[in-house]
Structure formats: C-alpha cells, structure tokens
Amino acid sequence: MADTGLPALRQFSFTTRPYLAVDDGIGEPIGLDDVDTRVGWLLDLISGAEAQMLSRLWQPATFDVLAAGVDRQGRKLPIQGHVAAARLGWTPHYPDGVYVPSRVTRVVTAQAVATLRTLAYRDTAIASLSARFGPATSRLAAPTTAAEYLPAGFVRGVVRQLTARARREGGALAGRLRITDMQAPPKTSAMARLSAADRQLAHLTVTDAVMTLTVKLPTTVAPTGRAQWRRVRLTAAIPPHLHGRPISEWHLPTLHLDHRGLLLRCAATETVPAADVTSGTCAVGVDWSPATLGAAAITTETPDGLVSDYQGWTYDDRGLGIKLARLQTEGQMLHRKAARLTRLAATAPPEVRTRLEEKIAVLDEHREAVGVKRGKINRELAFHFARQVTDYATAAGAQVIAVEDLTTLEARGHGRVNNNRAAQSARRKAVAALAHTAAGVGVTVVSVSARGSSALCPGCDAPLARPGGYHTAWCSGCGVGGNRDHIAGVNLAKRALLGKHKVTRRRGQMPAIGVAEHAPVRRSRDKTSPTPRRSRHRRVRRSLPTVTPRAGVTPNRYVPALRASVWDTVEPAPPHGDAGSRDTRPSPTPATQVADSMRST
Template identity: 70%
Template sequence: MSNTEPIDWRPFAFTTRPYAAVDDTTGDPIGLDDLDIRVRWLLDLITGAETELLTRLWQPGTFDTLAAGRDRDGRALPQHGHVAAARLGWTPIYPDGVYVPSRVTRVVTAHATATLRTLAYRDAAIASLSARFDPATGRIAAPECAAEYVPSGFARGVRRQLLARTRRVDETASAVTPLRITDIQTPPQVSPMARLSAADTQLARLTVLDDTMVLTVKLPTTAAPTGRAHWRSVRLTAALPPHLHGRAVTQWHLPTLTLDTRGLLLRCAATEAVPAGDLAAGTTAVGVDWSPATLGAAAVVTDTGDGLVSDLRGYSYDDRGLGIKLARLQTEGQFLHRKAARLRRLAETAPPRVRAELEAKIAVLEDNRLAIGVKRGKINRELEFHFARQVADYAAAAEATVIAVEDLTTLEARRRGRRNNNRAAQSARRRAADALTHTAARVGVVVVSVPARGSSALCPGCNEPLTRPGGYHTAWCEACKVGGNRDHVAAVNLATRALSGRAAAVRTRSGSVEIRTAVHAPVRKCRDKTGPTPRRPRHRRVRRSITASRPPKGVTQSRNCPAPEASVWDTVEPATSHDGVVGSREERGSSPPATPVAGSIRFT
C-alpha cells in the first residue's frame, strides 16, 4: 500500500500452538504435558465459576436489567462486561478454600455478561412469540408491527419449544403469557475456554518479535490453589503461521486458551492495515449467488455511465467433490445420532447388565459422531477459504471494487425435498460469506449483502419473470432474448442491486455493509467480454501427425497416468520444526504427571 492510499483496519483470527514453556521466575523448563495439566486446572476453575454464575442469574430479572441498560441507581451500564458485572454485583462463587486472582474473576464475569447480553434479544423475541402463540392450534399469529418480526427459522424453533412445554404442563399453565426464555430453555452450557482479552498485564502479557510470539500467563500449580504462591507465571513461546510473516499487523490481541486432542491451542486475534474500499465510487461489481448445485456462482456487471452492461457469462465454483463428501459425512453423523437415541430408549427399561453394555455402545457411537463433526469442520474451513480465494481473484481480475452476496437472513432452503434441504443447509454459507469478506478486504474490495428475493426468477433487463425452457438450471426472457445459466442470471441481478443501491448502503454494528432495498436497473447484454476467464487446468498437447510405435508382441507396456490435480488439502504446509527446543512434545516433562481433577471440586 502506498502512503497516499486510504487504509482501513481489519481484525482477523488465527491459531497456533506453543512449542516451549518455561517458568518466568526461575527459568526452569516445563514439559508440555505438565503445561496441559496446569491449563486444565485453570479451565476447570473458570468453567465451574461461570456455570455457577449463569445458573444463579438465570431469571427474568437479569434480562430485564440488561434490556433496560441501567443499574440500581439508574446509571447506564458500561460497555465492558466485567465492569457492568461489578456494578451489578454479579460475582462468581468458588469452592471453599480456593484462592483465585481477581483478574481470573474478570475473565469469568466478562464472558458471562456477554453471553447474557446476547440472550437478552432472544428473551424479548420469545416473549413476543409466546404472546401470539395459541396452545390449542399450535400456531403463532402473524406479527402486528415491524418490531415483532423475527427470522422464520428462529420462530419455528421457539414454536417447537412452546409445543413441548404445552405437552409437559396442563392447559391452564400453558395459557399464561408471555413466557420468558427462562421458562422454556435451560442455562447455556459453558465451553472450557480462558478468554484472556478481558485481562490486563497482571494476568497475561503478549510480545511478538519477527515470527515468534511469547505469551506470559499466570497458571495454578495445583488443582485447588489456596494462596498466591500457587499461581506462577509461565512464559509460552509459539511460532506465527507462515502466512502472517510480513503482514502489516498494527496490534496483537491476547489469545484464548483452550485444549483439544493435541494439547494446548492458542486462538489468537490481531488487527492489520488493509486498503480501504470505496463503495460509492465503484463502477464494477461482482454478484455471488448461493446455488443449490454448487456453493456459489459469480458474474460481472459494469456501469459505463450510459447504463449497466454485462455479458451474462459467469463463473461457477467447482468444489472438486468436497460438497459430496460433506453431504456423506452429514448423513453418517445423522445415522449415528439416531442409532444412539434408539439405544438410549432401550437402556431405560433394560436390566442392569444389558444397560451397561448399551451405555458402552452409546459411548462409542458418540465418539464416532464427534470425530465426524471434527472432520466436517476441517473440510468446511478449507472449502470456505478456497471459495473465498477464487471469488476474490475473480473480482480482482475484473477490476471490481464491490462484491454483492445474497442476504442470508432472507435465504432459506425449503420445498426442495428433505435431502436437498439438508445439503443446502450444511453448505456453511454463512462461514463462506465471512471468509469472502475477510479475503476480499486484503485487495480493497467491499462485500455488501443485498436482498435475495427474486434474483433468480426475474429478468435483469425488463425485471419480468423468466421462463425455464431447459429445466430448473436454465432461464430465458422472451422479451429481451437473454438468458442462460440460472445461477449466472441471479448473480447479474445481485450485482445490479449493489450498483443501483450503493447510495443507500448502511454499515451495521458488526461492521458489515448491507443494502436492504432492492432497486432495479435495466442491464444490457453487451457483445464485449466484461468478465475475466477463470483459470482452467491445461492439458498437454498431443501430436496427431506422428504414428505411434507398436509395442512388440508379448510385451505389456506400462501406461503413463497423469498426476491428479492438487486439492485444497495440499495448501496446508507442515508445521515448522524447532530442533533443540526444550519443552517440546518430543521431550516429556520430568516431573510426575498430576492426577486429573475433573469432578473433584464440589461447590458448597
């Protein structure tokens, strides 16, 4: 970026693992296995305290206070969660005799307050829906004003919960309205994580030098610390991922500590400088249509000053079979879930010996289902970032400054059959849209969401309904004599709405850009090519003029098979080795392993 080019600041996230740990006071090395145990003790204290706090605050008065945004003295609540919790008197309770620093309490109250603030919106929506719910018919009446509108998927979920509550209680109790979130839902489960972003330098410090990140954090030395001497600072050293080397990072944020099957994982965040995109000055836009046949299709529309033009020839993303693999894994996970549920029903009335056998089988099924979920998560991540990279390159080649995507809150797969609805729902479109926003910001392209209704059913020229002469995937307009692939036509309409409504674009509190009203502008089909040609794998030329030599009789010639095309998995580089580093996984800690403490702490 040049000095005169406008810049913007964009936060992003990445993960890494420590390869060395030492005691910050004595300098003695700590084995990574012992480090995992000490982190587990910290996570147990945080998880237990946050669970107790959420359970104690799970009452309507808590959400009334958060909805009002005022404390007992009528003062506005602070934005920071731990400050608001301290003013409201929300303090977690630890087991008797356990000493926990005040900075760890700050981490607990900050996340608990953020969770309750998020659920305050659901509480208001559930109260509105329950007031319009009829227990006799099981239906929810239509909203009377715009303030009562909620997404249809959320309304269906609340309706199922209201029906379940109606079956559990009698008619007189079910007729009491309005209900609150505490009446139909239980307190949320707490994930074992230590979000250090709410802490200060007394608990954690972060230093980044070149390609190395050093985190100093206080960890307990025992499962139940009784004093300050049982909390010691540990200095963790981790390597930055190669793709962050040389990036214009302006600020590194404290990470989140979590444990997985491989040990301690650092979920980090940072802020970098990127080119600032100008939505109002954009003359070329790329529309991205979420297609049921593929993850997405793109097309280019250009504003020439005399009107909008497009060649109506787009680009369809090829996931190279990853979508089929995701659908297969989802079907397998659903099968394991149904089988485990059936075994649970059988175990309720089975003899003790048979019940023990069934519980063992259920545990195996649950482990397999969790493993499938982990595998789906990895495939989804590779798929979404590969898609974002392809679309961002397509927009950069077309010199576009705007990428228009469908508003996912108005897009829902229905009436396409159970199998196709599941396949469309599990395609991780929200995560793909977030990955596209993240990737496009690096090249100065703004991603804006536009209304999705009618994008694939209306003509981009005359805005009249299209016909389907060749089936579902084709579109044709008899008046304008234009048409082609249904997804490409929808992408043209989305790009048109972005260019026509760019003056009315709004930026939400989360930082995303939205155009909430669809404005039509006629698009002329031009004979000139406006979009770039997607790169395709080139095949080796074969000379047809040379006569192929015949092999001798009785000799079997080995055929040369071309190597398969590289997949997205080949883009993952191996972890950097750190030879001679004390405390790595290859060198176990010398101290005896500590005993697990899960479930040993009891609240009184």
C-alpha cells in the first residue's frame, strides 16, 4: 500500500443520546422529558421561522442572486449561509412578542440559505429546459452549448413536469419557466444545526468517552426575554467504536427529536493514512449489478502489462434486496390508494370527506413508516457492502477502488419494474460508505466512466457475445468470458490504472477519471484475486428438549426463523454498548443512577 507520509483528514458522522441533563445556571439536574419539551419549543421556533422565510423568498429574484453569487455591492457571497443572508438582508420573522437570540437566527438563516442554494441548480436547469421544450411535440430541442448538457434522468423528470403543465394550460407554456412556477416552497424537517452558531448558543467538550454539550434552550413555548433562555448541560456517551480513534476535532451536533426523544447527530474529523493514486499498481473495479448491489474484480499492473485472473467476487445481500423491493411495492401501493381517496374526497359530502381524510392520514403515516424502514435497510446494506469490498481490496493489496460514475449510469432496457427497482437502489449511499470505509485503510475510491464497461472485452476492446443470456459474456477472439459483472469490474479497474495520472479532484466530490483509455488485459493463470472469506453464521438450534406430549393434544412444531439482518456475523454487543440509550445506560457510574431518578413523570 502506497503511503505519501502525509496524513489525510476524514469527516464522519454518528448519533448518540443524552443520559444526563443539568441546569448550567443553578447546577440542578433536569428530567430528560423536560429537556425533550424544551428542545421541541426550540425546534418549533426554528422550523416556523425557516418555513416563513422560504415562503417569502420563493421568487425568481432570489435564485437570480444566488446564481450570480454576488451581493448588491458586487462582492462575492461568502460560503457561510448566515453571513450571506445578512449581506442580502434576508432575516426571519417570529411571532409578535417572542424573543429569540441572534445566534438562533443564525441557525435559521443558515438552514434556509443552504436549502435555497441546493435548489438554485434545479432552477437554472428548468429555465434552460423550458426554453428548449416544444409543447406540441413534448420534446426538447438539441442543446447548442456544452453548458446546456444535463443528466438524462434529471431531464426526463423535468420533461414530464413540463408536459403535464402544458396539458393543463391547453397545450402552451407561458414563456421561460422557473422553479417557482413548477413547484411550491420545499418542506424541511424540524432540526437545529448548531454548527452555524458560536459559543454564546452552544459549545462542546469531550473528555475520555463522554461528550458534554452546553446549549441555550427556552423555558417556555413563547419566551419574551433573555431570562427565559437558560443553558443546559447535556451529557452523552461516545459510541464504543470511536474509542481510541485518532480524532482531531469534534463538531457541534444537530438537534433532532424522534419517537424516543432527543437525538444528537454528531460529526467529527479524524486522521487517516493518505494513499498515492499515481503509484498504485493494483486496482479493484466495482460494477453495479441489477441482480445484487455490486460485484468486484482485480486488475494488476506488471512490467509486462495489465493482467487479471477474471475471477471476480459478487456481493451477497442475503435477501435484503428482495425485502427492499417488497417495501418499495408496498409504499407505491399506499401512495396510489391515498391519491385515489384524495380525488374522491374532493367531491364527497362533508361527512364522507371527514372519514376519507382520516383514512388518508393513516395511509400517509404507514407510507412514512415504510420509507423510514427502507432508509434503515439501505444504510445497513451500504455499509456492509463497503466493509466487504474494503476487505476484498485490502486482501488483494490494492491501492485504488474504481466505481462507475453514477451520473452516466442509467437503468434501462430491463422492463419498467426492473428499471425502477434498479433506480431505487442505494448506490450513491453505498459509494459514500465505500469512500468512508476505504479511507480508513488508506485506499482511494475513484469514479470512472461506466460506458461500455460490461459490453466491451478488456483484452481486445471488441463487443462481447452473450451466449448464456444477460449475465454471461464471452469474447471469441481473446478466449475470456464469464460473469458479465466480473468482466465489467476488470474494465473499470483497467481504466483506473491507465488514467491514474489524469485524476481530477473537485471540492466536495470524490476523485474522478474522465478518460477511458484502452490497453489489453492479459489473462493470468496465476490466482491474483483473494478468496473472499465466507461468513460463519450463528448456529441456530433446530432441536428442542424432548417433552412428553399430553394425551389428546397435538404438539406444535417450533421452527426458528432465519435471521434477515446482514449483521448476523457480528458478535452481540456488551450490555453497555448502546450509546445514548435511555433504557441501557452507557456506563455504570453513579451519574447513571442519578439520571434514572431524574426522569419526569
């Protein structure tokens, strides 16, 4: 593994929950339920002011200013959202008689400006596409400049919106459209990003395995002065997997309320070994597969050229992909049913409309629960996939992991159901998890072009034949063949090695190789790729002690169900491993018993 000698910085996030709360002014403990109530008042003030600010600024002039990137004096807008809002005169409004500290206003403006900046790109794209859109044909004119190029998936979504709007307006569009004409102001979740504030609102201290957050919270739902904002010290445990890590900086968390109470979404920066991509001689290519999340293969650079044994590795999601597909189908069914009831409620009598609205609320609640479950499974799947690929690359001695560029990757040609299922795959989350996990061992993840990776031969660059169907590939000239995902992995790894001196790095994005050079990859009879370790699953006891059945009673057969989680191979956590849980305390210190006794009734 190549090492430049200079360490690199990596940011990561984690969550924890407070188990102790103390009033900083008088030093008396506070119940955690009371803290949840006071945090809820803070989030209500922030979310209400943010929604009002977004609604007031939802006009084309706002996006024109953000696209230009300068203020009224022609100065460049700063990166900090609250500073940019102050220069532009964007201030939130609060209910009459309510006092809110200026540092809370910073949090509101920072979150609102971040949302508007995210949508500025979409506003520019919609304006460009609406100018090229023909309402009569529902088609776009060809772009005239390179700046008008947009991802095909994004273009299709906007064209559908433009077509629906033209149909509603009688087959014509009123000139150049903006994002404010196409959609309403976005709805944001209730949260407080304390990173936009300074020590007057919140500050963080970390000692050993304990994190202490001091934050100013309101003491009433509508505070009228400074005296009704008091500081509270929240003590939370740092998760055990972070103990002993070379963390250089702890960042202020984001406050969030869920069904269990206050949740701290924290971030930290740690030092990791830096790898030199230009000196890499072994690369792992990861190909996204419609059957599973992905597959990998090895390509090695030798003095005689590129070689590979063409023996790849396929990720086993252990049925979670099927579960995600089932949840997606269930969510779509709930959405269709709620939409149908909404159409019926629009023309129904008042008493019937009331019953229909109650059913719609239940369906929306179930659909949201399905979405939350899908998000959890996607995250679990992404990080397990990242861990498996990183271990595979480490065992092979690879310095680079090449993944397909997601902006050039489209799911098409496999039917409506399979295309939709592939498009809903958590590939972007898996890439982020892979980049994070691989950086911990000094392996760099680069993005390479996906075009032709599974259709061209790595040896002669000729089109591959499909003698055994979609999942097989064969080249009659080179005599190589096998799983098409493994062949694509060899191609991706080859492109990473050939373009390692042409890596481009952009702020906030992973390194990318835009060129797709070709060089023959010779098939090596020597085994160059490692043999993946097979997970040793926990044993399931399938026999029960012999019990004499009672006469005349049919005994029940107890068959233990197989575990569906990908974490079956992980050893059970110790009793105090649930960091921040309100049921299991993180440490046996006397403060834990004090926290239990402070629970509000």
